[in-house]
Amino acid sequence: MSNDTKISLTRRSLLFKGAGAAAATTLLGACGGTTSRAGNEDAVAASRQAAPKPATVTIDSCGQAGATSTCVVRRFTINAAPVDPAATPAAQALYSWLLSTFGKFIISGQTDQDHFDYVKTSTGHYPLLRGFDMQHYSPMYSWLWDANAVNPGTGQPGYFTFGPDAADPSIANSIAWRRDHGDKPIIAYQWHWHSPSGGTAGTNTFYTEFTTFDASRAVRKGTQEYADTLRDIDAIAVQLAKLRDAGVPIIWRPLHEAGGTWFWWSAQGSTVYRQLWDMLYDRLVNYHGLHNLLWCWCGDDAAWYPGNDKVDLVGIDSYPGNFVYINNKEEFDKAYALSNGTKLIAMTENGSLPDIDSSLEGGAPWSFFMSWVDITAANDATRIKAVYADPRVITLERYV
Secondary structure: OOOOHHHHHHHHOOOOOOOOOOOOOOOOOOOOOOOOOOOHHHHHHHOOOOOOOOOEEEEEOOOOOOOEOOEOOOEEEEEOOOOOOOOOHHHHHHHHHHHHHEOOEEEOEEEOOHHHHHHHHHHOOOEOEEEEEOHHHOOOOOOEEEEEEEOOOOOOEEEEEOOOOOOOOHHHHHHHHHHHOOOOOEEEEEOOOOOOOOOOOOOOOOEHHHOOOOHHHHOOOOOHHHHHHHHHHHHHHHHHHHHHHOOOOEEEEOOOOOOOOOEHHHOOOHHHHHHHHHHHHHHHHHHOOOOOEEEEEEOOOHHHOOOHHHOOEEEEEEOOOOOOOOOOHHHHHHHHHHHOOOOEEEEEEEOOOOOHHHHHHOOOOOOEEEEOOOHHHOOOHHHHHHHHHOOOEEEOOOOO
16 A cells, blocks of 8 residues: 555555465457447457557546546546567557556456455456566565474474575466466566565565665665675566566566555665666666566655656555445546656555446546455455446456
8 A cells, every 4th residue: 555554564464475376467459449338348349459559549537428527537648659669569469458448447456366266256257457476486585484494483493484485386377377268367466575685584574674674775786785686686587587488468566555665665765766666677678678567666656756768557556444435536646647647547456446437437547456365355245246247347258
């Protein structure tokens, strides 16, 4: 969540001691779009038809009704191509399709854990977007089980140590999920980056409170922290390359919740954060040649924004409270202002699901939502079914 340390720490305490996961992702075709609300299942199919690509795409934010007393039109003028000029055809096609649906539909998403399948069981629909985490591949991942390590609580052998979890299945599962579902699903990856050094095994060292790692030294050439940071980025590049080589484009969300000082990458201020983003972008794109990434920045403060030349989507993590079903337009408008309406805007994490009607018709047309871990913790069964039954919500089954 963008501005609530307590909520962020609470929700994240539920996970990330090592669960691997299953998969998702992919690649769509080029696209057109439609503005009709009726017959939306056909409209989603039609949105995949090829259309000429202008230099920019202009989109208004108030749905078919246009401006009303409750909706002030926000005009988007978005580049028709990703920020990476060498983006793979797959990444370009995904980006084009996201543009074609923006303002007309909302893409469904769910993190890759037990509740991904729960959504299908309870609603009859799989989310189109499946969210994964690179944390297990961090060189200093702090939850690697070691039968010989001494448990500090008992003094007996068997405890956690530092090291990447080479057995984590998410990369293989992502590729398989996409392949097994006709290349339809979309994959998103975030990175709960266990600090490159410092901290204690058996704690979540991506949190500032659990590490001594200093991000201001990570961006300073010649320091050990700089070398360790490059080592970590290079390790993640190996995993991202596997997805690239399999033809999988990624919505890539690193260094998320910018400005949230609960994460070490934001703990040393906005200037250091932007330097770290630039370092990560340059290393992955220009050094490793990873052109299958759509870069998603998550935050709501302009001081932390890396710039329009290194961001494809702006994301907001939305936690208005459990069972509070709103469009969260206040956060949407913050995201709009950050890039002056030149970027797609997404709900990159959510507790309660957004209200679909007031989002699309009330000036907060999120590109997608991404329900965080246990969707039932913030949403009742009736709401989940209603959202997934809405023909304006693109599910795996509606993407044809």
